[in-house]
Amino acid sequence: METGTQPPRTHYQLACFRPPLALALALGAVGSLGACSLGQQPTSNDWLLGGALLTSILLLVLSLRHSAHLRDRKSKLQAKLREKELRLDLVRKTFQIGFWEYEPGGDGEHGDDAMLRFLGKQADESASLYESWRASVLPEDLVEVEGGLRAALNEKTPFDTTYRFRRDDGQLRVIRAHGRLRKREEGRPPCLIGVSKDITELVQSEHAMRDNERFLKILANVIPGMVGYWTYEQYCAFANDEYQLWFGRSPEEMLGMHIRELLGTELYQDIEPFIHGALEGVPQHFQHALTRSDGQHCHTMIHYIPDMEGEQVRGFYELVSDITELKQTQFRLEELNTALQQRTEEAEAANAAKSRFLANMSHEIRTPMNAVLGLLHLLQRTELSPRQHDYIEKVQMASRSLLGILNDILDFSKIEADKMELETVPFFPQELLNNLAVFLSPSLQNKKVELLFDVDADLPPTLLGDALRLQQVLLNLTGNAVKFTEQGRIVVTIQVVSLTPDQARVRFSVKDTGIGIPADKLESVFTGFVQAESSTTRRFGGSGLGLTISRRLVRLMGGELEVESTLGKGSTFHFTITLGRDGDTPAMNGRAYTGRNGAGQRSRLKGLHLLVVEDNPINRQIAQELLSQEGAGVEVASSGRQGLDLIARAQAPFDAVLMDIQMPDMDGYSASRRIRDALGMINLPIIAMTANALPDDRRRCHAAGMDGHIAKPIDPETLIAVLQTHCGDTTKQAEPQTADSVLGGAQPEFSPQDALTRLNNNRGLYARLARSFERDQAAVAERVRDQLRQGQIDSAASDLHTLKGVSATLGAMALSRCAAEAEALLRGGRPLGEILLNDLERHFAEACDLLRRLADELDPPREGAGEELPDITPDRGEVAARLAFMEDLLRVGNMRALNEYEGIRRICGRDLRQRFFLLDDAVKRLNFPAAATQCRIIREELSP
Structure with a gap:
């Protein structure tokens, strides 16, 4: 057989691979047998045909079986193909890639749906996809891309490129493409198959990251200090220009250098604890001296900031600031502070010397002035001729003028030294105005000047503030008005600007019809030692300090003293300040006021x-x-x-x-x-x-x-x-008998006369307090014993404290001292001995006996229980006002409150006195805080 020739196929082989042929052979054999069965004798051919028939049938069966096997194999291959396609689609969707195929000279480029989406194309455009794609690639990128395609086809090198693509909707996208050469059967040229991915967002992120890195690097280099980053292993990952310059290192030398190598062993050992602290996640801040590469010694402030990723420390940032100039400034500042402190001490010493001088001068001047004015006051009460009266009045006026100048200088000095302090106490505006009228009346007697007061009806009867300084300001303003007004009127106006429950905003003004002030001199009148005209001083006198002091006092009160004036027509000085309201202080009635000012x-x-x-x-x-x-x-x-x-x-x-x-x-x-x-x-x-x-x-x-x-x-x-x-009441008649004489002479450790004096010799009140003392304090010693057994130390000390105060108030000094000693022991954490408790009981019994005898002598008990007081219809407003006054006395511990209570009870009817049960109990026990609280409660009940 020649090489390259095929052996001839047998019928069997043909039948196996061609089932239709086997079927035809079988049918032919069947036809031949059919002819034989019609009467013809079977020949050898017939037997051959029969065998052929059987063979054909067998081949047919084998062929059908083989076909079934092929179909089954095909089905499995198709299933595997579908599985691979699914996997490929999953990869495509997961990584957002598109597949393409490029065949030069053929159909051009083909792409799947993902590729079409990247390029913004429709499926029906796929036939012309390459030309459409080529037209959309930016020209500056197209040459490189097509060169890459040719190289991949001709030189069989991989195709790998990135290009920019403008979609039909105008979007500019960045595409990354990879391709490989694919060989095909003979006669067909190779093609490229590959994948593409839209990396626009990735490129944008990379650009942004590079921009940020560039910005941070610029920022790090601009910062006036060293900026670096060290890894957990203490190797340099970043160092700015200043860092490199400081240590004389190039960027290449710095990156990857160990911090020990950079600093040297000695310096590294100094700051190693701070490095370890930062690597443990704790920020470090410290100062250290560093030497630059040029040998200059500097003071630095160093910060190590840990770089944390969760709980893991990846390294630390280093920020180093050169604070050499700051340190030098600090040293200079400390020197200046030392010098300033020395100067301050010298100034304070000089100021103290000035204050002592003022005090001494004040004493030296006021002492003879007191003699002059006092003797003049006494002289006025003697038999004098009219001429002598005139002389005395003029001497008094000159003396008071001299005293006024002295007071002005002292006040000015106090304000200048920032030692002027204001009080906040209750005062009555009406009393303040009446004082003004009294003070000014001598100056107004020989002038045709009318003094008027215009008071807002809404002005509260009681205010809180520094009444003395407010009166000083108003007296200065009205005194000036009287001085510079020959005829006409002076009007003092008090106007309520606004009211709240706690405060009153009040405007004060003093208007006169005097000589007035030139417009260009309005501000100069508030300058110390200066008056509007030099002739004013010669004509009217004065230190020129009054208005200066008044303006500064008003400023201390939170206001501003201002002036409006017309030359020849008069002036108006005014200011507005905020004063507190004291609703608990009663308004002064006529009797109280007369008693103070008559x-x-x-x-x-x-x-x-x-x-x-x-x-x-x-x-x-x-x-x-x-x-x-x-x-x-x-x-x-x-x-x-x-x-x-x-x-x-x-x-x-x-x-x-x-x-x-x-x-x-x-x-x-x-x-x-x-x-x-x-x-x-x-x-x-x-x-x-x-x-x-x-x-x-x-x-x-x-x-x-x-x-x-x-x-x-x-x-x-x-x-x-x-x-x-x-x-208290200074018009009382002297009592004919003292408490000591009632008891038959002075008793040791018992001084009731002092107590009577504090009660304004009110015998009835003392007797009631003495009788209630035994009732209220009867079991105090036994109660203290019980409290000590139960561990109630504070309660026992409190009871002893009350006993100490009440017994001292009534003059039982031995009992008071014994209670004080016991209280001190308890509060000091020491036990009370039985002897001291027995002494307490003995002194209590003695005090009760003396108080009982004294009460019966001072205020003998009358037949019939109870105190007979008239049943009258009380003035609830007066009762409330007197309760408020009593409350004020109680809160400062003034014993006059007890006398005031007696007076209140006498102006109340039976129904109103029934409300005094708790107040009466507190007064009898001399529990002033509780009594003050009851006063407030009853006042609130009496309010409409």
């Missing part, structure tokens, strides 16, 4: 026993005569030590002590402390008389235990008002 009254201090402690003999004489003329019994002492002796040896207790401050052997502060501590007279009013006028004076007086403060030269009306405030 200058023409005599014997206003009748019945008072007063002690004047003053080293200056003239001032002693003035005080003694002035107080005696008002009905007081006066004793004098020339020193603090002598005053203490008089108080200790006095047969009748003093109602008040007027204490000078600056005395040679013992000053007023020390004497007051001795009265409080050594003599135990904690309730004796002590009024300071001082020529000092600085802000600390009042605080020092209060700290020494004094109750009030009067500045020299002493104004008689002010002195009388202060004494009336601290001593």
